[in-house]
Amino acid sequence: MPEPQKCTGSIDPRELRFSRSMVFAIEEINNSTELLPGVKLGYQIHDSCASAPLAMHVTFQLSNGLDPVFYANNNCSQSGMVMAIVGESGSTQSISMSRIIGAFNIPQVSHFSTCACLSDKQQYPSFFRTIPSDQFQSDALAKLVKHFGWTWIGAVRSDSDYGNNGMASFLDAAQKEGICVEYSESFYRTHPRSRIQRVADVIRRSTAMVVLAFLASTEMKLLLDELLLEPSPPRQWISSESWITNPDLLKFSICAGAIGYGIQKSVIPGLREFLLDLSPSNVAASPVLTEFWEGAFNCRLGKSAAIDERVCDGTEDIQTLTSQYTDTSQLRITNMVYKAVYAIAHAIHNEVCQDTNSTAQCDKFTRIESKQVLTQLKKVNFSQNGFDVSFDANGDSVARYELLNWQQRESGSIEIVTVGHYDASLPEGQKFRINRNLTWVDGNKHVPVSVCSDSCPPGTRKMLQKGKPICCYDCIPCPEGEISNATDSTDCFPCPKEFWPNAERDTCFPKPVEFLSFDEVLGIILAAFSVGGACLAIITAAVFFHHRTSPIVRANNSELSFLLLFSLTLCFLCSLTFIGAPSDWSCMLRHTAFGITFVLCISCVLGKTIVVLMAFKATLPGSNVMKWFGPTQQRMTVVTFTFIQVFICTIWLLLHPPFPMENLTTFKERIILECALGSAIGFWVVLGYIGLLALFCLLLAVLARKLPDNFNEAKLITFSMLIFCAVWITFIPAYVSSPGKFTVAVEIFAILASSFGLILCIFAPKCYIILFKPEKNTKKHLMNKYQS
Structure with a gap:
């Protein structure tokens, strides 16, 4: 059989203070005239040595309840039956204890077991605690990390129920806040040193500046000792409540700037005096106090001292002792013990006492069961020493923390400073607040940066x-x-x-709105050519009118020439309608005016071509052709061809007229303000009709190009129509492929080029003779040329 497990090592002064605080609270209650008047509470204290097997062993002892040493006299109403248990400090030990005593309905009120798993009432129906659950702390820590913009952190935990469950809760909360954990390492104080070395190496090699340590004080001390052996990059430590208030760790300067949540600091009147009121007889009567006394003063009590050991001679003064047992400046967990004892006392009071007016009548002989105390614990709600005490449905108390910061003084020592608060009972957004400046790692005043990737800027x-x-x-x-x-x-x-x-x-x-404007260079150039062309046509008409009786004007069908010059003037001017912001009227006008004026122009050219052909035929003996194509027929030809175009344009405007539109597809980055065709068929019919007339005119001009007409007008018409057709044939692909406002520019260019081609080819030679070669502008010259 294996040997029973025994306690090893030295006693923990902090835990001794917890147990002595329980005794203080019980004695305070026993002396109270308001709480359980006339009823005395007894107690037993067992040392679990932070070991789950030993905790289970003493739990069985307490559960059995028939301890002859405890049952000393007849003043007790019951023979040592345990009504409730205060403890344990460690979550693992509390889990083991609660599984045992839960079956017996014995309530357990812990002062330091924070594992969120203990809130499960199906597994731990009799467990209560005065310290907040780690679920609240994990949420608070995640909000703290998020508040300072740390999205890339490392995590170390105790390999125990406390550390594993606490870290699991934190990781869930961190994930919701968008926080990433680079690594999550665990170890326990009983693990070999190689395990602790590996964890320390991970911290040294990591890129995360911030490290969350969900460790018990013992594991934290082991880790810091290991990190001190080899220089480590500075790290910003975030602490769980278990070690942030432990003064024994303040000697580690690498933790300067650490932040974390701690239980609220409190003052318990009379406690310090009670703790220091230890007489040698009291100490000798308690094995635990004896062990503490001998360890604190390095001497032996009584006759157990060996030859080479110093014997305690009674001059030892606990008032001068510097120890966690005597340090009451940071009463945090101690207050949780104090509240746990009072919670049990109130539960018993509510069961055995009747409150009448301002006094309470208690029957100390009433036999109660632990189950009744368990029922009353669920209902307790009181204030003690300025703190409210109550339990929710999970046996948890309201979570209130102080935000603590380890700030280094100029002397180099580190002090624990309260810089903020967290109250889970407040509405969302008001739970967490900071009211003092923090000091960070290496004494920096600026918040350290711990991110995997830098923030992405807008854009x-x-x-x-x-x-x-x-x-x-x-x-x-x-x-x-x-x-x-x-x-x-x-x-x-x-x-x-x-x-x-x-x-x-x-x-x-x-988006900028784009259209061919009169204000831009291209618009100005095209408008100048348009006006210039119109002026040229008017000047040409004026020259012809001034010399209307001259042979060269009379020989070239002056009526059609003047009509052609008028139509060319309109052709030049209609290009102006394509410049400027499109409107409903300008869109309808630009296409119809262009179509009608060009048909009028080509009809005149076609009439002149037919006249040349007919004039040649008329010179043959017996020919009677000219009477069939006289001035009346010429006018009717022009009117008929033009009327057809007017009819086509009218149908187009009535059914689907052109309209202004914002073109958002050609260019993504700007809006093209243009005229939609309305009906593409109408546009191409108008254009096709012009092309058909132009081809017919070109064909007739080619047939008449070698006829001996006056001054070879047929050749000039042929050249003009070739230019006209070439311009408009090249216009179609250019028009389709030109983007934005350049589509309009291409159309204007085609109008101007074809118009200039007509006026220059047909009228320029005649004007040259009229103005610069008047000797050739004679009937004799015309007849000689004809005869030749």
């Missing part, structure tokens, strides 16, 4: 790095047409259709 989005946590990402510029206007945006969103991003892609601006 970019986050793209996760393959195989890494969500906090590790690359910043990708937003695609064309999309923006992000927030830091660390996970996605870009498109601008509205009439807006476009700026160069930084963080704001949408209205």
